[in-house]
Each structure stands twice: as structure tokens, then as C-alpha cells.
Amino acid sequence: MSAEFVTCFLLLVPSAAVVLDVNITIGQQWATLPCTLMTETPTRLEDLLFYWQDEGRNVLYSYYKGNVMSEHVNRLYRGRITAFPQGMTAGDISVKLKNPTLEDEGRVFQAVAAVYNSGGMRRYSFEPREICQITLHVAVPYNSVSVAVNEEATTAVCTAQRGFPEALLRWRVQDLHNNSQYFIDPRDVKTTAVQSSQDRLYSLNSTINIPGGRYRSVSCLIHNPTLNVTDSDTYVLNKGERSLPDWSAGLTAALVLLVSALQ
Numbered sequence: 001m002s003a004e005f006v007t008c009f010l011l012l013v014p015s016a017a018v019v020l021d022v023n024i025t026i027g028q029q030w031a032t033l034p035c036t037l038m039t040e041t042p043t044r045l046e047d048l049l050f051y052w053q054d055e056g057r058n059v060l061y062s063y064y065k066g067n068v069m070s071e072h073v074n075r076l077y078r079g080r081i082t083a084f085p086q087g088m089t090a091g092d093i094s095v096k097l098k099n100p101t102l103e104d105e106g107r108v109f110q111a112v113a114a115v116y117n118s119g120g121m122r123r124y125s126f127e128p129r130e131i132c133q134i135t136l137h138v139a140v141p142y143n144s145v146s147v148a149v150n151e152e153a154t155t156a157v158c159t160a161q162r163g164f165p166e167a168l169l170r171w172r173v174q175d176l177h178n179n180s181q182y183f184i185d186p187r188d189v190k191t192t193a194v195q196s197s198q199d200r201l202y203s204l205n206s207t208i209n210i211p212g213g214r215y216r217s218v219s220c221l222i223h224n225p226t227l228n229v230t231d232s233d234t235y236v237l238n239k240g241e242r243s244l245p246d247w248s249a250g251l252t253a254a255l256v257l258l259v260s261a262l263q
């Protein structure tokens with residue numbers, strides 16, 4: 001590592017960095033960590049210096065006066081990081097991380113940059129400082145959200161399998177008599193979340209009581225906070241016993257017609 005590069009690690013000017021969340025779905029090929037260096041004039045690549053590191057100070061990417069310093073890169077990130085060279089003179093020091101996994105979940109990445117002052121009195125035209133701080137959130141969508149109802153035991157059970165992070169589960173019911181919809185009070189819901197120690201994925205299991213004759217339908221809603229999406233499943237109650245299905249009325253009418261035609 002060159003002496004100047006080491007200096008840059010040590011003499012950071014404290015400053016308010018841009019703080020951002022980047023939320024991605026697992027299986028996405030790249031996660032872009034966006035960052036722009038704001039300078040008044042275009043930057044000559046020979047004057048530009050920047051690096052990205054994680055919260056454990058492992059270096060992802062290092063750029064020094066026109067050269068990519070791959071020897072500084074921690075093996076966690078070797079072969080996984082690409083920058084955007086065509087945008088660098090305009091201050092685009094974003095990088096992208098290949099094949100993000102749950103191992104990368106929650107990592108906090110920092111970009112530190114400086115611009116040397118070629119020929120001027122001062123050493124830097126942009127003092128070394130942290131300019132971006134990005135927290136990466138990796139999500140795994142839940143699969144097979146489903147409601148099962150045991151009408152004899154008057155319970156409904158909702159299950160959702162293998163997602164990340166832990167989802168927020170809510171029950172919405174539709175009143176049988178006035179059709180209004182509302183959420184069940186969380187105190188009347190019993191939800192268990194189990195996290196696999198192997199792959200960190202959560203599975204949820206939730207039970208509510210559904211007294212007979214009160215609800216037209218029950219829906220289970222699963223919200224993934226990282227993806228900001230909600231999946232749901234709805235079970236319609238009272239299909240058989242309490243009200244005759246539509247086809248039976250039609251069948252009765254047809255039989256009446258048939259009987260009167262035969263007479």
C-alpha cells in the first residue's frame with residue numbers, strides 16, 4: 001500500500017455522508033451501491049482516489065490515481081465488485097456487488113473519496129472524507145402463504161414458509177352480517193416464527209379463533225418489510241352448511257319445471 005493511500009485512511013475530514021438503504025431480492029444478479037462525488041469541475045482520473053469498505057473495514061474496491069488496486073480488496077469481495085469507469089470523471093464512484101446473498105444482509109458499506117489538486121497550492125481539491133454510507137438489506141420472498149380452516153374446532157391457521165426477514169403477519173376478517181372488513185386485534189392472534197439456524201430463513205404459523213356464524217371470510221396478510229410487499233390468502237367460510245350454494249336453488253327450479261311438464 002502506498003504512503004499516500006495510508007494517509008487517506010487516517011486523515012478523514014468528518015462530514016455528513018449520504019446515508020441510504022439498498023433493498024434487494026435474493027437471486028438478483030447485482031446490487032448497486034450508488035454514490036456520487038460532488039465536485040465543481042470534472043475530475044481527472046489521475047487525481048481521483050476512492051475506496052469502498054464494509055463495517056469491518058474490509059475493502060471492496062479501491063481506486064488510486066487512474067488504477068484499480070485489486071490487491072487491496074478483501075477476499076470476501078474478490079471478483080464480485082465492478083465500478084462504472086465511464087462515469088468517474090463526472091463523480092460517479094458507484095460500485096455493484098455480484099450475486100448478493102444473505103451473507104451480505106445488513107452490511108454497511110462506506111465510500112471514502114478524495115481528489116488531488118494537480119499543480120495548485122493545496123494538496124487536495126477535495127479533502128478525503130466519507131461521502132456515502134449504504135446499508136444493504138437482502139430479502140427472501142415468503143412462499144406458499146396459506147390459510148387452513150377447521151370449522152369444527154373454529155380455528156384458522158395461517159402458514160408462510162421460508163422468507164427473510166421476519167414478516168409482519170396480520171389477520172383481516174369480513175363480517176358475515178354487515179360485510180365490513182377489519183383487522184383482528186394482535187392480542188387475539190397467536191403467531192410463532194421459527195428461524196432456521198442453517199439458512200436464517202423464517203417460517204410463520206399463526207392461529208385465530210373464528211366463532212361460528214361471525215365471519216364471511218378470513219384473510220392472512222404477510223408483509224415483508226424489506227421488499228415492502230404484502231402477500232395474502234383468503235378463506236371463504238360458510239360455504240356449505242349455513243347457506244345453500246347457488247346451484248341448488250337453480251336445480252330445485254329446474255326440477256319443479258320438469259315435474260310440472262310431466263303432469
Ligand SMILES: *[C@@H]1O[C@H](CO)[C@@H](O)[C@H](O)[C@H]1NC(C)=O
Pocket residue numbers: 175177178179180
Ligand atoms: C359490523 O359488525 C361488527 C360485529 O357485529 C361490528 O363490530 C362492526 O362495528 C360493524 N361494522 C359496521 C360498519 O357496521
Ligand SMILES: *[C@@H]1O[C@H](CO)[C@@H](O)[C@H](O)[C@H]1NC(C)=O
Pocket residue numbers: 159204205206
Ligand atoms: C402450526 O402450529 C400448530 C400448533 O402449534 C402445529 O400443530 C402445526 O404443525 C404447525 N404447522 C406448521 C406448518 O408449522
Ligand SMILES: *[C@@H]1O[C@H](CO)[C@@H](O)[C@H](O)[C@H]1NC(C)=O
Pocket residue numbers: 021022023137165225226227228
Ligand atoms: C428496506 O429494508 C429495511 C429493512 O427491512 C426497511 O426498514 C426499509 O423500510 C426498506 N425500505 C424500503 C424503501 O422499502
Ligand SMILES: *[C@@H]1O[C@H](CO)[C@@H](O)[C@H](O)[C@H]1NC(C)=O
Pocket residue numbers: 228
Ligand atoms: C411501502 O409501499 C407503500 C405503497 O404500497 C408506500 O406508501 C410506502 O411509503 C412504502 N414504504 C416504504 C418504507 O417505502
